Amino acid sequence: MAVVDFALPDLGEGLTESELVTWHVAEGDSVELNQILAEIETAKALVELPSPFAGKIKKLYHPEGTTVLVGAPLIAFEIDGGPDEPAAEDGGQKEERQSVLVGYGPPIDSDKKSTRRAKKGASAPAAAPAAASGSEPEVVAESPRSTxxxxKLARDLGLDLRTISGTGKNGLITREDVEAAFSGAPEHAPSAAPAAAAGLQVAAAPIPRGERETRTRIQGVRKFTAAAMVQSAFTAxxxxxxxxxxxxxxxxxxAELKGSRQFAGKRINLLTIVAKALCIAVQRNPxxxxxxxxxxxxIIQFNYVNLGIAAATPRGLMVPNIKDADSLDLAGxxxxxxxxxETAKSGASSPAELSGGTISITNIGSFGIDAGTPILNTGEAMILALGAVRRQPWEFNGEIALRQVLTLSVSFDHRLVDGEQGSKFLADVGAILAKPAMLLAMI
Amino acid sequence: MLRATVSKPDAAEGDILGDEAYIQLITPEGERVENPAFDPAVADIDKSKLADLYEDMVVIRRIDTEATALQRQGQLALWPPLLGQEASQIGSVRALRDDDYAVPSYRENGVAFIRGVSAEDLMRTWKGYAHGSWDPQLHNLAIPNVIIGAQTLHAVGYAMGIQRDGAKSASLAYFGDGATSQGDVNEALVFSAAYQAPVVFFCQNNHWAISEPVRLQAKRQIADRSPGFGVPSLRVDGNDVLAVLAATRVALERAYSGGGPTFIEAVTYRMGPHTTSDDPTKYRTSDEVAEWKTKDPITRVEKHLEKLGAFDEKLQSRVKAKADAVAAELRSKCIGMPKPGPLSMFENVQVEDNPVLERQRAQYAAYLEMFEGEE
Incomplete structure (x- = not known):
């Protein structure tokens, strides 16, 4: 016995949905091939649905009166026989690209993303989270208009059309636009900047000996990270x-906290304190x-902090966030x-964890880097880059002493944040880190 | 029994749109009606041959039912049901010789089956996998024509070719009542008459041009249209397979013997929707459908065979077995059909290689290359 799902087919021409009017069968019923299972009302006609299988009704997915999308599961059958039964074809049919031939219109609305062009990014669902807090997947929704x-020219030149603004009619990207973008773009600049700023992209696979250039198709997380960076860098x-x-x-x-009973067994480090300091500073500089x-x-003012942490993961750059980080105490x-x-590094971050961020921290210090100009996580107004802590000569109590010093870097969206607020925020974080007791004066 | 080549001037001879004024050899009740003019044309149809015609009709009805189900199950993009028109299709196609050339519209799937088109080829177009899916030369059957009435011109052109070849065959064009209002059909009539081409215009008047009833577009019988062009016409009960066979044989005989074109109006009824995308309940009454159900082409032959004592269990099980087998093959071929690539559209455009087409093909292949990784 095999259980097979039957999806609602396009009963007319180019329909996207149909209403389930009546079931003629119930779960548990045995049915013959072509036995009428249901009456379905499309935009064009009330039609009877004959059973595609002989078998037993395992599940009816929708109650009568429901509007069902074409391609959505309708009925599960228990049938005899192996995978060479019609089953496989039925299940697989909707996955294939639908040729635009007589009788088949465009795919259903909710499948719009799988139309021809978007389908190139078939890894979109997996990769979209790279746009992390962006949450709205509009970054990947539409390719720019072009011919x-x-x-092809853009692809051959290694340019992403999304980085090019079109000067043609209705924003159409012309050959000239692509050529201009190519000649105007220093070879390494656009690709290197986001990576360095995010500071977390791990090196690519080792270059095979004897090969002077390696060409890798732009795809997957890399592609969507790039798109998110470009969108952020050229919008904010x-x-x-x-x-x-x-x-x-x-x-x-x-060091003291680590030894305390309250934090026994907890991983507390500089990032923990910085995260807390950031939450406090946000309260003072909303x-x-x-x-x-x-x-x-x-302008959306968030009255909570969903704190994004940029993480280098096997899948590439991910920015999962801690929901309502401002409501957690230090231990929390x-x-x-x-x-x-941990979750991010194992590649198991959920879409929920990867979306809805409001502000982010990138810990470039973990790579031994002092400072940088991070690019904002798309849709956010502030990102804080945490540099490496170095023991170096520093003024202390009127003398030069070896102190533990670090540089904080921030980038902010100047549409939302003026120099004053940005500076005050940075100063607040700095003040807490320089003298944690200052917190008493802040909260 | 052939109509005059000049249209009758008066409409006072009764209901011109009435369905009774036609050639009928078997009544809906299964009674054989004697007809001295047309009986000779079917003198060879004994019980056994009538049973064969019966089997043909049951099989193509089963093809129709199965294909309709396959469309509902998402396996076909579209299907134009022939339900109710079995006698018109079987009676006409069984009148054709192998060397005659038939030119169908899109609903003649029963005709195609009888002409030897395989189940797979029959399904391919309706699955959306090909624009035309069988070899016209192999079956002497053109591929389905969706342009209403255009195929009548093709049939006349083919018939004019037959004349030039000095052959003794004919062509036959299938079309509907709605098509007779199209320019193409009228032009085809003009040419066929002018050249006295060996062509049969076989019009299945199924009463509905999608949602338009025939009475809206025709103030006289459809069969009255062609005489004005100089093409004599026959009006036949399109639900009577024997009458259709007789009328078509008579028309073909005229064509073979240099008599020129003939127009046949087969009065039938489309019991199902125009296509699987159509809902006929929106424009016609169930009473009308019920009335036509009493004129069913298959039931009347069953009744007639019963009267002859020939509708026995042996025949019934033979016919059922055949229909079941054909339906099963249709289903398996349809479901297991390999999907063609986009470049397959270049395969049957021209007989010989052509540099222009080859360039287009290469360019399109290059274009498709741009979407790599998608399939």
Missing amino acids: PPVR PHASEFLTIDVTPTMELI SVNSRWDEAAQE LADALSALV
């Missing part, structure tokens, strides 16, 4: 600031925790951070 020869005007501080008191605090909604012509934050990073 096939120009698309970035401003960056740096602050170098003596974090010795914080490092001492961490504009850094907001979003520019161009479509709605609104420590737990949440370790769990989040």
Whole structure:
């Protein structure tokens, strides 16, 4: 016995949905081939649905009166026989690209993403999270308008059409646009910048000996990371600031906390404290925790902090976030951070974890880097890059001493955050790290 | 019994659109009606041969039912049911010789089956896998024509070719009542008459041009249209397989012997929807359908064979076995059909290689290359 799903077919020409009017069978019924199972009302006609199999009705997926999308499961059958039964074909049929031939219209709305062009990014569902907090998948929804020869040219030149703005009619990207973009773009700049800024992209596979160039198709997470970066970099005007501080008191605090009973067995480190400091600083400078909604012509002020942590994972750059991080105490934050990073590194982050972020931290210090100008996670207004902690000569109590020093870098969306708020936010984070006791004066 | 080549001037001879004024050899009740003019044309049809015609009709009805189900099950993109028109299709196609050439519309799937088209080829077009899916030369049957009435011109052209070849065969065009209002059909009539081409215009008046009833477009019988062009016409009960066979044989005989074109109006009824995308309940009454059900082409032959004592269990099981086998083959061929690639559309455009077409093919192949990784 095999259980086979039967999906609602297009009963007319180019239909996207139909209403299930009446079931003529019930779960558990045995049915003959071509026995009428249901009456279905399409936009064009009320039709009877004959059974595609002889077998037993295992499950009716929808009650009468439901509108069912074409391609959605309708009935599960228990049938005799192996995979060479019609079953396989039925199940597989909808997965294939539907040729636009007589009688078959466009795929159903909810499948629009799987039309010809979008299908190139068949890995979209998996890769979309790279756009992390973007949450709206519009980044990957539509390819820019162009013509096939120009698309080919762009592909041959290694350019992503999404990075090119069209000057043709209705924003059509012309051959000239592509050529201009190619000649105007220094070879390494666009690709290197986001990677360096995010600071987390691991090296590609080793280059085979004897090969002077290696060409890798732009696809998967790399492709969507790139798209997200481009969208962010060329939509939000970035401003960056740096602050170098003596974090010795914080490092001492961490050492103390590690020894305390409250934090026994917990992973507490600089990132934990920075995350907490960020949440406090956000409360005092709420504009850094907001979003520019161009479509709605609104600024969304988040009254919670979904804290994104950029993570280098086997699948590439991921930015999962901790929901309502501002409501967690330090111990809770420590737990949440370790769990989040573990999940991300195993590649198991859920779409929920990867979307809905409001502000992010990237820990470039873990690679021994001091500072950089991070690119905002799409849709967010502030990103904080945490540099490496170095023991270096620093003024302390009027003398030069070896202190633990780090640089904080921030980039913010200047549409939402002015230099004043950005600076105050950065100064607040710095103040907490430089003197954790300052918290008493802040909350 | 042939109509005059000049249309009758008065319409006062009764209901011109009435369905009774036609050649009928077997009544809906299964009674054999004597007809001195047409009986000789079917003198060879004994019980056994009538049983064969019966089997043909049952089989193509079964093909129709199965294909309709396959469409509902998502296996065919579209299907134009022939339900109710079995006698018109079988009676006419069984009148044809192998060397005659038939030119169908899209509903003549029963005709195609009898002409030897395989189940797979029959399904391929309706699955959306090909524009035309059988070899016309192999079956002397053109591929289905979706352009309403255009195929009548093709049939006349073919018949004019037959004349030039000096052959003794004929062509036969299938079309519907709606097509007779199209320019193409009228032009085809003009040419066929002018050249006295060996062609039979076989019009299945199934009463509905999709949702338009025949009475809206024709103020006289459809059979009255062609005499004005100089093409004599016959009006036949299209649900009577024997009458259709007789009328078509008479028309073909005229064509073979240099008599020129003949127009046949086979008065039948489309019991199902126009296609699987259509809902006929929106434009016609169930009473009308019920009335036509009493004129069913298969039931009347059953009744007639019963009267002859020939509708025995042996025949019934033979016919059932055949229909079951054909339906099963249709289903398996349809479901297991390999999907053609996009480039297959270049395969049957021209007989010989052609640099222009070859370039188009190469360019399209290059274009498809741009979507690699998609399949």
